Amino acid sequence: MKVLLTGGAGYIGSHTCVELLNQGFEAVIADDFSNSKPEAVKRITEITGKNVDLYPIDICGKVALTKLFEEQKIDAVIHFAGFKAVGESCQKPLMYYRNNLDATLTLLEVMKEFNVNKIVFSSSATVYGENNPIPYVETMPITGCTNPYGWTKLMIEQILKDTANADPDLSAVLLRYFNPIGAHPSGRIGEDPSGIPNNLLPYVAKVATGKLPKLGIFGDDYDTVDGTGVRDYIHVVDLARGHVAALQYADTHKGVEAINLGSGKGHSVLEVVNTFTRVNNIPVPYEIKPRRAGDLPEFYANAEKAKELLGWEVEYTLEDMCRDLWNWQSNNPDGY
Numbered sequence: 001m002k003v004l005l006t007g008g009a010g011y012i013g014s015h016t017c018v019e020l021l022n023q024g025f026e027a028v029i030a031d032d033f034s035n036s037k038p039e040a041v042k043r044i045t046e047i048t049g050k051n052v053d054l055y056p057i058d059i060c061g062k063v064a065l066t067k068l069f070e071e072q073k074i075d076a077v078i079h080f081a082g083f084k085a086v087g088e089s090c091q092k093p094l095m096y097y098r099n100n101l102d103a104t105l106t107l108l109e110v111m112k113e114f115n116v117n118k119i120v121f122s123s124s125a126t127v128y129g130e131n132n133p134i135p136y137v138e139t140m141p142i143t144g145c146t147n148p149y150g151w152t153k154l155m156i157e158q159i160l161k162d163t164a165n166a167d168p169d170l171s172a173v174l175l176r177y178f179n180p181i182g183a184h185p186s187g188r189i190g191e192d193p194s195g196i197p198n199n200l201l202p203y204v205a206k207v208a209t210g211k212l213p214k215l216g217i218f219g220d221d222y223d224t225v226d227g228t229g230v231r232d233y234i235h236v237v238d239l240a241r242g243h244v245a246a247l248q249y250a251d252t253h254k255g256v257e258a259i260n261l262g263s264g265k266g267h268s269v270l271e272v273v274n275t276f277t278r279v280n281n282i283p284v285p286y287e288i289k290p291r292r293a294g295d296l297p298e299f300y301a302n303a304e305k306a307k308e309l310l311g312w313e314v315e316y317t318l319e320d321m322c323r324d325l326w327n328w329q330s331n332n333p334d335g336y
């Protein structure tokens, strides 16, 4: 099976590409490198010994995307491409809606034209909004998001549901990611955010290398185990394998399924920082800062549906995630 990965040079895309190639799939990547580097694609080949056809295109452009589909016999698509920074989406909502929705609409139109009817979509636990109780289950009511980035995920879920309702041949799996962290155990690919990181683990990694002086912990007065925020962290290789399982599911089932990809366990910010320090024997200086606007105190997945439908569950621990993150970061202090 030949799989198109939109945004395949990015953090999750590159790890998924490695898992696909290791399991005998063929892969084609479309990426405009707006938030990724061509070097990631070279390293995918280095890790797997397999070639990937790379299209350095913006998939919002229908002409270029159509050419890709003309040249490659694509069987299925994993759609990662999209802007993903929560804070930036509040500053530049039109840019987020234009890019994320346009990319998806163009992709679905071209897929339809070429009779490609399997798609796995990068959704997010953010679609559960702020009013659902934890753990989050796929059957919960989804009423809205707290930021434009989240809304684009929710809107794309809806677009895929409506498209599948109108087209009985379409299979769509909406993967609701929790908090992916860590890196490939080889240390050759990993997360490479531009500028000062927004997310916890990339920030911790920069502090550990000495490139940033100290971590700010956003709030220690939440009603959680130790007052700091609790999230469901998932090793990016586990997440990547979840995509392969989702693709296999989409190959044999029609219609739409939303599926959580999480561990089902929550860890606090302090637990993460302490685990990183212990496993890697590197101090991470921190100070307590005020709460960050828009943060929820605590959320984690109910991971049962992924186990039942996909036969997938996490294999890596928080220790593994912290170790593999540091292996990547210490060997690539400036990223790619």
Ligand code: UFG
Pocket: 084, 086, 124, 125, 126, 150, 177, 178, 179, 198, 199, 200, 201, 203, 215, 216, 217, 218, 219, 228, 229, 230, 231, 269, 292, 295
């Ligand atoms: N945190 C800090 N200091 C930092 C960064 C984060 O204390 O410098 C804390 C946050 O307050 C939160 C936890 O670490 O409690 C995790 O924060 P992240 O920014 O790493 O992740 P979020 O849970 O806020 O957001 C992630 C993804 C979003 C997605 C969301 C919901 O980045 O894309 O999960 O699934 F929408």
